[in-house]
Amino acid sequence: MDIDPLIGCLLSTACIVTHATSGLIIGLLLFLVAVGLTLIFGVLKIVNFAHGAFYMLGAYFALTIVQFTDSYLLAILGAAAGTAAVGLVFERLFISQVYGRNVLMQLLVCYAFVLIFDDLVRIIWGSEFRSMGMPELFQGPPFFVAGGVVPQFYLFLIVVTLAIAAALGLALARSWLGKTVRAAAINPGMVSALGINTELLYGLVFALGGLLAGLAGALAAPVRSLTPGMGFSVLIESFIVTVIGGMGSILGALVGAILIGLIRSFGSLGFPLFTDGLMYLFMIVILVVKPTGLFGKPVT
Amino acid sequence: MSKRSHRFDIVVGLAAFAAMAVAPAVTSNQALFDLVIRGSALALFATSLNLLIGYAGMVSFGHGMFFGLGAYGFGLIMQRTSMPIPLALLASLALAAAVAIVVGAICVRLKDIYFAFVTLAFQMLLYSLITSWVSFTGGDQGLRGGIPRPVFFGIDLAKYTHLYLFSSALLIIGLLAMRHIAESPFGYSLRVIRDNAVRASFLGINVWRMKLAVFVIAGTFAALGGAVMSLFVSGAYPEFANWPMSGEAVFMIMLGGLGVFLGPLVGTVLLLLLNDVITRFTEYYGLALGLVILLFTLGLRKGLLDFAVDLVRRRATAHGALPTEVAHE
Numbered sequence: 330m331d332i333d334p335l336i337g338c339l340l341s342t343a344c345i346v347t348h349a350t351s352g353l354i355i356g357l358l359l360f361l362v363a364v365g366l367t368l369i370f371g372v373l374k375i376v377n378f379a380h381g382a383f384y385m386l387g388a389y390f391a392l393t394i395v396q397f398t399d400s401y402l403l404a405i406l407g408a409a410a411g412t413a414a415v416g417l418v419f420e421r422l423f424i425s426q427v428y429g430r431n432v433l434m435q436l437l438v439c440y441a442f443v444l445i446f447d448d449l450v451r452i453i454w455g456s457e458f459r460s461m462g463m464p465e466l467f468q469g470p471p472f473f474v475a476g477g478v479v480p481q482f483y484l485f486l487i488v489v490t491l492a493i494a495a496a497l498g499l500a501l502a503r504s505w506l507g508k509t510v511r512a513a514a515i516n517p518g519m520v521s522a523l524g525i526n527t528e529l530l531y532g533l534v535f536a537l538g539g540l541l542a543g544l545a546g547a548l549a550a551p552v553r554s555l556t557p558g559m560g561f562s563v564l565i566e567s568f569i570v571t572v573i574g575g576m577g578s579i580l581g582a583l584v585g586a587i588l589i590g591l592i593r594s595f596g597s598l599g600f601p602l603f604t605d606g607l608m609y610l611f612m613i614v615i616l617v618v619k620p621t622g623l624f625g626k627p628v629t
Numbered sequence: 630m631s632k633r634s635h636r637f638d639i640v641v642g643l644a645a646f647a648a649m650a651v652a653p654a655v656t657s658n659q660a661l662f663d664l665v666i667r668g669s670a671l672a673l674f675a676t677s678l679n680l681l682i683g684y685a686g687m688v689s690f691g692h693g694m695f696f697g698l699g700a701y702g703f704g705l706i707m708q709r710t711s712m713p714i715p716l717a718l719l720a721s722l723a724l725a726a727a728v729a730i731v732v733g734a735i736c737v738r739l740k741d742i743y744f745a746f747v748t749l750a751f752q753m754l755l756y757s758l759i760t761s762w763v764s765f766t767g768g769d770q771g772l773r774g775g776i777p778r779p780v781f782f783g784i785d786l787a788k789y790t791h792l793y794l795f796s797s798a799l800l801i802i803g804l805l806a807m808r809h810i811a812e813s814p815f816g817y818s819l820r821v822i823r824d825n826a827v828r829a830s831f832l833g834i835n836v837w838r839m840k841l842a843v844f845v846i847a848g849t850f851a852a853l854g855g856a857v858m859s860l861f862v863s864g865a866y867p868e869f870a871n872w873p874m875s876g877e878a879v880f881m882i883m884l885g886g887l888g889v890f891l892g893p894l895v896g897t898v899l900l901l902l903l904n905d906v907i908t909r910f911t912e913y914y915g916l917a918l919g920l921v922i923l924l925f926t927l928g929l930r931k932g933l934l935d936f937a938v939d940l941v942r943r944r945a946t947a948h949g950a951l952p953t954e955v956a957h958e
Contacts, residue, residue, distance in 0.1 A: 432741045438926050440880070445915065488943075520906055561872070568749075602760070602763075609751070609757070
């Protein structure tokens, strides 16, 4: 472990810009996964341990669609729709059976699906690393900001993910569905008594979570290599994000995700092999200092 | 627990050990002995996790951390010092216990899914330490070069039969010790905490301290399992501390049954046999295992021994007899 490259980088604006951008990318993609996790937990009171699988499926769906249609835009939309459908079916058929049962059963059912999805991907797409390649649209020269390199695709990612985050926040705060979802998170019995089909609502929330994670996978596909099992590390990271930001808080997920992204990006300079470890350490520190997370409300 | 049933446990343990000890005279089936040694390591691991999950209601998803710690701790001590095996074993357990105190102090306040994931995060922290600290742990390659086995008290673990008997003995001793703990007043306090933590604290039980104590005890026994495993494979691998290890342990408990002390042991044996069958027929191990897990969680909805105990109980009540105390839960 050598701290010099990190210090060297912090002394140059160009390097700071480059790494801050890549940290932001990691963080914003992570946010899309984590926000689904946090929404599902908030409403269904279940931690979807198989959430990383949606991210993985999104990436592979996008890969296949690009191969057939050559259109990255179609790939993003198709992957999001596909994972939303998988999420809906998964919730209706399996997760709905473990509501209210103990954590152990919920964990095990999800664990089973982590194993199953990983192997299904292995069967369909093979176990070797796959890569999608940069879509033609974004192959132009990168931008330079204060001497730092910002690829076009990164800018696209930042704009898209921030737009999604804003739309999501607005929809939850203002729209009828958003209000219903928030109400169901607080008192599902009352929501149901008011004549709202909560089962359908649960399915929708799960589908939305799947959609967001699949979107993240599709957006990450051009800059990551695809491999069965790629979902697990993302799952762990998004869980760390939700713990840091506070379970159930969307703003918390955003802040937590960006913090983790920056830690990963800058940490890889000073501690290339221990970047994961830095993340866990950061989470542990937060937990000790503020157990409910940065934006979490105290658990009663 | 009464003195009588305690004595009964010891008799059962001795009988089991006797049966295991005569096995080499009857058969020379290597696969069977391999199964017993691996099974001993994993059963100690799974049973220790059940102290947390089944008795105290603390669903840890990072228990593999202590299994890995036991394996690496023991392996490293044997490779780098000249400690005799029993001492090295105790030292590796002490190391695991010390880590468990620190981790537990942070984790045991957390509830349910938070507890599960934060223990998992600690496990992944250990895992990334193991894979990144190459000069000390061997990184991805694992701890190689073999683990020396100096003879102690006439026991030579380089001999296969000795290793087999030694693992069996550790399994029996470990199970008896955990059984004793589970049936002690401490064990019953844990059940109260599991069923109603608020009531427990009103009854004057210091919930936090009890939970921390069982967390440390469970971690220590898991490390014993890890040490046995490192003796068996003569090394230690990062997989021992990786998350699927914890997932499998949770499943072994579920498979055998949470509510019966020997459930995790049965689950371990079942899973090992299942592994054998699955890998013989398909390379898609995860798919097959996942389907089996679904069958148990959504189909049977309980472990095999739990299922059997319920069946016996139902029979007994159906015949008008009073439900006898079949299980202690």
